[in-house]
Amino acid sequence: MLTIVSKTEPSALKGNLMRVAAVIIALAASAIVMAFMGYNPFVIYGKIIEGSLLSAYRLTETINKTIPLTVLALGVAVAFRMKFWNIGAEGQMMMGAYGAALIGFQFSYLPKPLLLILMFLVGALFGGLWALIPALLKTKFSTSETLVTLMLNYIAIKWVSYLQYGPWKDPKAVGFPKIANFSDNAILPKVFGVHIGWIITIFLAVLIYALFKKTKLGYEIGVLGESETTARYAGMSVAKITITAVLISGGLCGCAGMMQASAIETSLSDQLSNGIGFTAVIVSWLAKLNPLTVIIVSFLFSMLMQGGNYIQSAMKIPSTMSAILQGIIIFFVLGCEFFVRYKFVYKKKNNGKENA
Amino acid sequence: MSDHPYIELKNICKSFGTVAANRNISLTVNKGEILALLGENGSGKSTLVNMLSGIYSPDSGSIFIDGNEVMFHSPKDAIKAGIGMVHQHFKLVDILTAQENIIIGNKNASFIKSKELSQKINEVAEKFQLSVNNDKKIYNMSVGEQQTVEIIKVLYRGANVLILDEPTAVLTPQETKTLFDILKNMKKQGCAIIIITHKLNEVMEISDRVTVLRKGQSIATVNTSETNPRELTEMMVGAAVSLEIKRTETEKSSSPLLSVKGLEVTDSENIKILKEISFNLFGGEILGVAGIAGSGQKELCESIAGLIKASSGNVLFMGDNILGLNPGDIIKKGISMSFVPEDRLGMGLVAGMDIVDNVVLKSYKQKKGMFVDRVYGKELAENIVKRFEISTPSVNHTVKKLSGGNIQKVLLGREISLNPKVLITAYPVRGLDIGASYNIYDVLNEQKQKGVAILFIGEDLDVLMELCDRIMIINNGQIMDIVNPDSVTKEDIGLLMLGHKKEEDSNADNC
Numbered sequence: 001m002l003t004i005v006s007k008t009e010p011s012a013l014k015g016n017l018m019r020v021a022a023v024i025i026a027l028a029a030s031a032i033v034m035a036f037m038g039y040n041p042f043v044i045y046g047k048i049i050e051g052s053l054l055s056a057y058r059l060t061e062t063i064n065k066t067i068p069l070t071v072l073a074l075g076v077a078v079a080f081r082m083k084f085w086n087i088g089a090e091g092q093m094m095m096g097a098y099g100a101a102l103i104g105f106q107f108s109y110l111p112k113p114l115l116l117i118l119m120f121l122v123g124a125l126f127g128g129l130w131a132l133i134p135a136l137l138k139t140k141f142s143t144s145e146t147l148v149t150l151m152l153n154y155i156a157i158k159w160v161s162y163l164q165y166g167p168w169k170d171p172k173a174v175g176f177p178k179i180a181n182f183s184d185n186a187i188l189p190k191v192f193g194v195h196i197g198w199i200i201t202i203f204l205a206v207l208i209y210a211l212f213k214k215t216k217l218g219y220e221i222g223v224l225g226e227s228e229t230t231a232r233y234a235g236m237s238v239a240k241i242t243i244t245a246v247l248i249s250g251g252l253c254g255c256a257g258m259m260q261a262s263a264i265e266t267s268l269s270d271q272l273s274n275g276i277g278f279t280a281v282i283v284s285w286l287a288k289l290n291p292l293t294v295i296i297v298s299f300l301f302s303m304l305m306q307g308g309n310y311i312q313s314a315m316k317i318p319s320t321m322s323a324i325l326q327g328i329i330i331f332f333v334l335g336c337e338f339f340v341r342y343k344f345v346y347k348k349k350n351n352g353k354e355n356a
Numbered sequence: 357m358s359d360h361p362y363i364e365l366k367n368i369c370k371s372f373g374t375v376a377a378n379r380n381i382s383l384t385v386n387k388g389e390i391l392a393l394l395g396e397n398g399s400g401k402s403t404l405v406n407m408l409s410g411i412y413s414p415d416s417g418s419i420f421i422d423g424n425e426v427m428f429h430s431p432k433d434a435i436k437a438g439i440g441m442v443h444q445h446f447k448l449v450d451i452l453t454a455q456e457n458i459i460i461g462n463k464n465a466s467f468i469k470s471k472e473l474s475q476k477i478n479e480v481a482e483k484f485q486l487s488v489n490n491d492k493k494i495y496n497m498s499v500g501e502q503q504t505v506e507i508i509k510v511l512y513r514g515a516n517v518l519i520l521d522e523p524t525a526v527l528t529p530q531e532t533k534t535l536f537d538i539l540k541n542m543k544k545q546g547c548a549i550i551i552i553t554h555k556l557n558e559v560m561e562i563s564d565r566v567t568v569l570r571k572g573q574s575i576a577t578v579n580t581s582e583t584n585p586r587e588l589t590e591m592m593v594g595a596a597v598s599l600e601i602k603r604t605e606t607e608k609s610s611s612p613l614l615s616v617k618g619l620e621v622t623d624s625e626n627i628k629i630l631k632e633i634s635f636n637l638f639g640g641e642i643l644g645v646a647g648i649a650g651s652g653q654k655e656l657c658e659s660i661a662g663l664i665k666a667s668s669g670n671v672l673f674m675g676d677n678i679l680g681l682n683p684g685d686i687i688k689k690g691i692s693m694s695f696v697p698e699d700r701l702g703m704g705l706v707a708g709m710d711i712v713d714n715v716v717l718k719s720y721k722q723k724k725g726m727f728v729d730r731v732y733g734k735e736l737a738e739n740i741v742k743r744f745e746i747s748t749p750s751v752n753h754t755v756k757k758l759s760g761g762n763i764q765k766v767l768l769g770r771e772i773s774l775n776p777k778v779l780i781t782a783y784p785v786r787g788l789d790i791g792a793s794y795n796i797y798d799v800l801n802e803q804k805q806k807g808v809a810i811l812f813i814g815e816d817l818d819v820l821m822e823l824c825d826r827i828m829i830i831n832n833g834q835i836m837d838i839v840n841p842d843s844v845t846k847e848d849i850g851l852l853m854l855g856h857k858k859e860e861d862s863n864a865d866n867c
Contacts, residue, residue, distance in 0.1 A: 003413075215727055215728065216720060219720060223709070227707070230705065232663060232683065233704065234717045235683040236684065
């Protein structure tokens with residue numbers, strides 16, 4: 001008879017080794033799937049690496065994907081640390097992009113640095129306010145933030161769709177439903193061939209790391225995440241902390257939206273978020289809400305996405321192959337957390353006489 | 357009697373992770389015998405009886421019932437073998453009647469024949485001289501009645517071995533006496549009874565033999581008539597321990613530090629939980645609060661500490677009304693009042709954070725700027741660890757991984773390091789072993805000598821009577837009396853806890 005037994009928590013090193021082992025096993029399991037589909041897994045893995053790293057263009061593409069994913073995952077991490085289950089990164093990103101686009105189109109005459117800073121601020125503000133709705137509903141009426149943030153995603157995306165197909169449709173696009181491009185001074189400049197967002201992303205990750213580890217606010221968010229009763233006992237203002245943290249969380253997602261709109265799309269589009277708001281939830285969780293680890297995990301996920309695109313165009317293998325790979329890796333790494341805490345013990349079944 | 361004991365545990369071992377909860381424990385119980393299982397918290401008592409009742413299965417060792425080896429895979433197997441357990445926290449459904457609770461989980465028939473059942477229940481009750489009203493709902497019952505239902509439930513299922521896990525922890529002296537009468541009766545009927553406790557006077561009163569556990573090992577099994585409390589304590593703790601709590605004599609402050617006047621608290625359904633509570637608390641005294649669980653102790657503490665709103669009344673701290681302020685305001689105003697809540701890891705401490713982050717919980721705001729001063733925090737934590745002899749690998753150790761006693765010391769240490777004038781403690785020794793408890797009493801006495809006013813919410817009447825200068829008895833949210841422990845008996849306090857005022861007693865005599 002197999003029984004599940006909890007075990008002592010392994011050391012940090014051993015735990016991490018188990019997680020690395022889980023990724024390796026996941027790659028092996030995926031290889032079996034690929035082999036069944038008639039592909040040579042080694043070739044596919046090689047192509048994924050080739051397609052995501054091995055040329056300046058491809059590497060740039062990978063980094064371009066890493067930037068929004070990291071910033072969104074940071075935003076999610078701030079809320080998750082407080083056990084506020086914000087799965088609305090997608091919508092907050094969209095609203096951030098919308099806010100930035102409003103400024104980008106309205107004040108296109110402003111000098112570039114000023115315009116970009118303004119776009120950042122308004123983008124963050126819109127993302128933050130979009131996240132504030134579920135927070136207020138939660139503090140006032142104890143609604144589930146998980147549901148409300150999720151539903152607000154669709155509202156945000158459909159709002160942008162409405163603009164794209166309606167009032168903001170570019171008349172020069174000859175009937176094609178698309179919003180006009182930004183003027184040049186609303187587009188983020190490049191540093192070393194990649195848009196300046198990468199510097200901002202690293203800066204934000206360090207900032208959030210410091211927020212968690214050093215500041216009173218980060219401490220308060222942590223205490224509140226552990227127990228609201230304790231927070232109140234210690235004289236903290238629960239509502240104030242919740243609102244501040246949620247504004248930061250949504251604000252970061254808004255920033256991601258602004259950067260994506262300005263540097264990558266050079267416009268607003270309902271395809272802008274494309275599901276990475278959900279990937280960010282996974283990234284944040286796999287990184288155990290550690291802002292610096294988030295960067296690494298985001299990069300690895302971006303490699304998979306970029307590599308997936310590459311095998312589709314170069315080998316005519318559907319890019320869903322890499323989506324399967326992502327799924328299998330997540331499955332194994334999350335499953336590994338079970339084995340970090342529990343083990344199976346085999347016990348001999350002994351049908352003893354029970355004639356009491 | 358047969359030549360083998362009715363129940364025999366042989367060389368039982370059980371580990372959780374690397375912690376060995378039981379190491380080679382052996383014990384025996386005969387029919388018609390009460391065995392007391394004595395040991396401090398964490399000595400492995402509960403683990404052991406959980407294996408006997410089928411909740412855990414042992415890693416090695418064997419269990420014999422009436423000479424036959426058995427192996428339990430689930431509590432069901434144990435019930436089938438006639439072993440019944442009454443848990444410390446009752447497993448009853450509040451909104452159901454006694455009868456419904458008793459038959460719950462019995463799947464022998466698809467339809468419930470109510471009359472037949474109640475007859476059967478009454479038969480069982482009569483046999484063991486238990487009295488219960490079958491149709492009374494659990495939520496209308498006192499703790500003692502609920503316990504009786506638990507016992508009948510077990511007996512109804514045909515148990516002839518009864519295990520009781522700290523059955524008296526929640527009972528008043530009177531209810532305890534009733535329980536002991538029941539147990540003696542069952543003994544006469546030939547049941548084998550195991551009672552877990554750490555109250556020595558009860559062991560002496562009720563048991564025939566005592567098995568003492570320490571750190572997962574059985575230290576000794578002795579006949580109760582051949583031992584005494586002192587010897588038992590030494591076996592339990594492993595060293596000689598003085599069992600007296602000294603009550604230090606100190607001068608009381610001339611005016612009260614904390615004065616509560618007409619305090620009332622109502623719950624969300626507008627039911628008064630505290631009614632007209634008025635008392636004074638002086639510096640240099642320990643005022644004990646006695647009452648059966650849920651008499652308003654929690655609300656009393658939390659309303660004074662500003663955690664819940666009071667509907668009327670005043671709480672004066674050195675003359676200033678502080679009622680209506682929230683805990684943040686109270687800390688900000690520099691009012692040095694500390695509250696050690698009963699729910700340590702859920703309210704007083706942050707379970708998942710380390711000692712440093714926990715000791716700065718109330719003082720981190722004092723430093724200006726946006727950063728938490730962990731250099732100071734580390735210093736403070738190291739001081740507290742040293743002063744209160746907290747055993748921990750380091751001050752960066754997660755609090756929830758410490759033992760109960762050490763967790764309590766972190767909490768008490770933090771509050772005392774704030775140099776309070778008023779200290780409110782709710783059940784500060786709950787779940788602590790004897791050594792750790794005495795440590796806590798010493799700390800409280802030390803604070804009292806420094807002139808601190810202490811409100812001590814307790815549950816063990818013996819401790820309350822030894823430690824406190826005055827004892828306030830509350831029943832159903834009302835103060836019954838404030839007494840001097842030297843001029844009353846434990847039974848007097850017990851009656852007050854149950855809501856019998858002295859005058860009422862004399863009236864009752866006249867009837």
